[in-house]
Structure formats: C-alpha cells, structure tokens
Amino acid sequence: MDIFDIIGPVMIGPSSSHTAGAARIGRAAANLLGDEPKEAKITLSGSFLRTHKGHGTDRAIIAGLLDMPVDDLRIRDSLEIAERCGLKYEFILEDIPDAHPNTALIELTGKSGSHVSMRAASVGGGNIRVEMLNGLTVSFTGAMDTLVISHTDAPGVIANVSSLIAALSVNIATMQVFRRNAGGDAVMVIETDHAPDMESVKMIGRLRGIKTCNLLNKL
Amino acid sequence: MQDYTTISELLILAKQAGSLPQAVLEHYGREGADKKEAVEQMRRSLAVMRASIQEGLNPDARSMSGRVGGQSAKLMKSLLNGESFGGKPIGLASAYALAAAECNACMGRIVAAPTAGACGVLPAALFSAQDEKGYSDEDLVKALFVAAGVGRVIALRASISGAEGGCQAEVGSASAMAAAALSHLAGADPETCMRAAGFALMNLMGLVCDPVEGLVEVPCVYRNVVGVSCAITAANLAVSGIPLIMPVDEIIEAMRRVGRSLPASLRETGEGGCAACRLCSEDAK
Numbered sequence: 232m233d234i235f236d237i238i239g240p241v242m243i244g245p246s247s248s249h250t251a252g253a254a255r256i257g258r259a260a261a262n263l264l265g266d267e268p269k270e271a272k273i274t275l276s277g278s279f280l281r282t283h284k285g286h287g288t289d290r291a292i293i294a295g296l297l298d299m300p301v302d303d304l305r306i307r308d309s310l311e312i313a314e315r316c317g318l319k320y321e322f323i324l325e326d327i328p329d330a331h332p333n334t335a336l337i338e339l340t341g342k343s344g345s346h347v348s349m350r351a352a353s354v355g356g357g358n359i360r361v362e363m364l365n366g367l368t369v370s371f372t373g374a375m376d377t378l379v380i381s382h383t384d385a386p387g388v389i390a391n392v393s394s395l396i397a398a399l400s401v402n403i404a405t406m407q408v409f410r411r412n413a414g415g416d417a418v419m420v421i422e423t424d425h426a427p428d429m430e431s432v433k434m435i436g437r438l439r440g441i442k443t444c445n446l447l448n449k450l
Numbered sequence: 451m452q453d454y455t456t457i458s459e460l461l462i463l464a465k466q467a468g469s470l471p472q473a474v475l476e477h478y479g480r481e482g483a484d485k486k487e488a489v490e491q492m493r494r495s496l497a498v499m500r501a502s503i504q505e506g507l508n509p510d511a512r513s514m515s516g517r518v519g520g521q522s523a524k525l526m527k528s529l530l531n532g533e534s535f536g537g538k539p540i541g542l543a544s545a546y547a548l549a550a551a552e553c554n555a556c557m558g559r560i561v562a563a564p565t566a567g568a569c570g571v572l573p574a575a576l577f578s579a580q581d582e583k584g585y586s587d588e589d590l591v592k593a594l595f596v597a598a599g600v601g602r603v604i605a606l607r608a609s610i611s612g613a614e615g616g617c618q619a620e621v622g623s624a625s626a627m628a629a630a631a632l633s634h635l636a637g638a639d640p641e642t643c644m645r646a647a648g649f650a651l652m653n654l655m656g657l658v659c660d661p662v663e664g665l666v667e668v669p670c671v672y673r674n675v676v677g678v679s680c681a682i683t684a685a686n687l688a689v690s691g692i693p694l695i696m697p698v699d700e701i702i703e704a705m706r707r708v709g710r711s712l713p714a715s716l717r718e719t720g721e722g723g724c725a726a727c728r729l730c731s732e733d734a735k
Contacts, residue, residue: 239562240562281720356562
C-alpha cells in the first residue's frame with residue numbers, strides 16, 4: 232500500500248471502480264490488441280450494468296480503448312471522439328454468470344484485422360484484474376509492465392522466451408503460464424521491472440511457437 | 451527498512467525522523483525510491499485538488515443524473531451574502547468540500563483522497579485553512595504527507611472502501627486524514643495530530659454507504675461537507691489538549707469491526723439507508 236494509493240490516483244470522476252477502473256480495462260484491451268482498434272463489442276455485467284450511465288463507465292471504457300489515461304479530461308467526450316476516429320462500438324447490457332460485480336467483456340478488432348477477447352474486473356480503487364483472454368482463464372493486473380504472450384504449449388517455448396528476455400537485460404518480476412490443455416493454446420504472462428522496448432517485444436513475437444506478443448504498459 | 455502498519459509505529463518513526471511528514475516521506479516506497487519525485491508528485495496532487503475546487507464552483511455544471519452540480523456555487527453565494535451559520539472559515543470549508551465532490555460527480559479531474567467519493571474533504575480542509583491562516587503551499591504539501599500516513603494505516607488495518615466498510619471508511623477516513631493534517635498545520639506535535647484523527651473517526655463511526663441509485667452523488671457530496679466539518683472539530687478538540695481515552699489504533703480496529711458487521715445493504719449496494727427512500731416526484735426518473 233503506497234501513499235499515492237491514498238492520496239491518488241489523479242483521475243476523472245466520479246467513481247474509482249466504475250470510471251477509473253473501467254478506463255484501465257479499456258486501455259488493457261487496446262494494449263493486448265496491439266493494433267489500432269476498429270470495432271468493439273463490450274458486454275457490461277453486474278454493477279457496471281446498473282450504473283454505467285451515471286458513472287460514465289461506457290465513456291471510460293471507450294476512452295481506454297483510445298489509449299487515454301485515467302486522468303484524461305477527454306474521457307467525458309470519448310464517445311464523440313470514437314466516432315471521429317472511426318472506432319465503432321456496441322454495448323451489450325447483460326449479466327455474465329459468476330463474474331465479479333464490476334466486469335466487462337471486450338471483443339476488439341483492429342484495423343489490420345487482429346482480434347482480442349478480454350474479460351476483466353474492476354476490483355476497487357481503480358485497480359483491475361484481467362480474468363479471461365481469448366477464452367483462456369488468466370489472472371493479472373497490469374500494475375507492472377507486463378508481457379502477454381500467446382503461444383502453443385510445446386517443450387522449449389518458455390525457455391526460449393525467458394532466455395531472450397534475459398539477453399535483453401530485462402528483469403522478470405513474476406511469471407505465469409496458463410494453458411487450455413497439453414499441447415494446446417497457452418498464454419505466458421510476464422511482469423517485468425521495466426518495460427522492454429517495442430523492437431524487443433517484436434523479437435519475442437517472432438520466436439518459434441509464439442503467436443502474438445504484446446506489452447501491457449503499467450496502467 | 452522499517453515499515454509502519456499502526457499509528458503507534460508511525461509515531462515512533464516520527465520521533466526518529468524528527469517530524470510526521472518526514473517519517474512518512476522516508477518510509478515511502480521501496481528502498482532507494484526517489485524522495486524528491488515523491489514530493490513533486492504530492493505538489494502536483496495539491497495543484498489538482500485546488501483546480502478541482504475551482505471547477506466544482508461552476509454554477510452551470512451538472513452530474514449525469516442532473517441531481518448535483520452547481521450547488522457549491524449556491525453555498526458560496528449564501529456565505530458571501532452573510533446568510534450562513536458558523537462564520538467564514540467553516541463556510542468556505544463547506545463550499546470547497548462540496549465543490550470538489552461536485553467536480554467529481556460531474557466527471558471532472560480530482561485526486562482520490564482516499565477515494566473519489568470522499569475527494570472533497572482533504573482539499574477543503576487544507577485550502578480553507580490556508581485562506582484563514584495564510585499557510586504556504588509547501589506547508590500544505592507537508593500536511594498531505596501527514597494525511598497520507600494516517601490514511602495508509604487505516605487502509606492497512608481497516609478499510610478505505612465503502613463496499614467493505616461503509617462511508618465511515620471513505621468520508622470517515624478522509625476526515626481523520628484531514629484532522630491530522632490540520633493539527634500538523636497548527637503546529638501540534640505528532641501525538642496530537644493522531645489524536646485528532648482518532649476524534650474524527652470516533653465521531654463518524656458507523657456511517658453507512660447508501661448511494662441513491664448507486665451513484666456517487668446523493669448523499670456522497672453532502673457527506674464530504676460533514677467530513678470536513680468533522681475534521682475541523684476534531685482538530686480543535688485535539689489541539690486544545692482534550693485527551694482521547696483510548697488509543698487511536700483501537701478506534702481504527704473498532705471501525706474495522708463495525709464495517710464488517712454492517713449488512714451488505716449499507717455497503718455501497720444502493721439498497722439500504724438513503725438509497726431505500728422514496729424520491730420526491732421531480733427527482734424520480
């Protein structure tokens with residue numbers, strides 16, 4: 232617990248979980264897409280569903296998709312800005328069974344055709360937790376610079392990634408691997424002490440067995 | 451590095467460091483964290499707080515529901531017309547608290563302190579005290595470190611979330627932080643500052659979180675006004691030398707237990723308390 236979690240964050244109101252957290256969820260989805268978003272389908276569940284208008288949850292999520300930070304005054308006008316930027320969006324108001332009370336599911340398509348499906352919860356004080364990624368159950372927060380690497384579960388894939396990261400002199404703080412089944416789709420989530428540059432991120436993405444590598448910048 | 455998770459530990463560190471703000475600053479972040487940058491960040495927070503009051507005083511602002519916004523301007527006008535009770539310092543503190551809280555409700559930029567819903571209390575206490583007594587901005591930055599130390603202990607030992615502990619955890623915590631900050635500005639010793647925080651928590655203990663329609667509007671913005679009034683009162687009680695008959699850490703523990711025993715309907719679900727009231731016809735949707 233940092234003193235700037237007490238005096239802070241600096242944010243656009245009115246709600247840390249329904250506005251600031253929602254903006255961070257949108258920004259995480261855009262980061263994980265790794266492309267300029269073109270179309271978004273957003274399902275709001277639980278208390279997001281009930282108070283999204285009054286707390287600007289819809290505006291905050293769209294602002295995040297447009298890569299705005301939580302203290303960006305343009306959050307208020309993000310729906311209009313999205314139209315100008317050519318981002319098409321649709322909100323679906325529907326409870327997701329057994330999800331955290333503040334949950335959003337974002338289906339995002341990028342201008343180059345890439346796609347990401349992310350479910351995340353706003354867990355209080357503007358903090359978030361990503362819980363599903365492209366159908367895989369995951370758990371990470373974006374509180375640190377995080378590499379999110381989709382890959383095929385195969386021997387040596389993780390070792391190749393970690394040795395490349397070591398060669399880049401990036402220190403790994405935590406590392407998790409989530410997989411659907413042996414030999415199937417998997418995701419590596421690597422929290423680092425400082426963010427690797429975009430060239431390094433691309434290098435990791437080109438390793439054998441890696442489908443995509445995206446950097447989720449510290450939110 | 452030594453850390454603090456209780457008020458009594460914070461007081462020991464304050465003794466070693468020479469002052470409360472210095473103790474909080476020295477024990478900020480990881481070993482080797484940049485202290486100058488921390489002071490800079492606190493200065494920026496103070497600037498955002500000041501701007502949030504200015505923006506909130508806009509008479510034309512309205513929240514999404516239209517139920518709040520522009521009301522702090524009314525309160526200020528009433529004060530300037532000599533219609534309000536309690537004199538100018540309390541009047542300004544009330545208007546500032548409402549202004550920053552309305553700025554938040556109208557999607558303005560604020561500093562959560564400790565939360566967005568309670569963001570008016572601390573700025574109102576600091577800037578009304580500056581108006582009244584002429585403290586410098588640097589004095590206010592130091593007072594923010596005092597407030598942060600108190601808030602951190604409450605967050606670690608009890609809660610600063612309305613969904614967990616009711617409004618006592620949000621406006622109550624903000625009020626305790628502001629009371630300690632004010633006492634520090636008044637030149638009180640660290641023990642007195644903590645006593646002020648204790649009086650504030652004592653006086654708001656049990657306050658429930660009952661937002662109408664789940665929105666951070668009513669009663670939240672008005673509770674910010676109560677929060678700063680309570681902070682001023684608590685600082686006055688402590689600075690005058692009135693003893694607190696229990697340790698502040700005990701009051702924080704009591705607050706935690708009270709929060710846990712609140713039913714869910716009174717913890718930010720928008721079901722109980724004021725949220726359960728029938729609305730006057732023009733306010734109903």
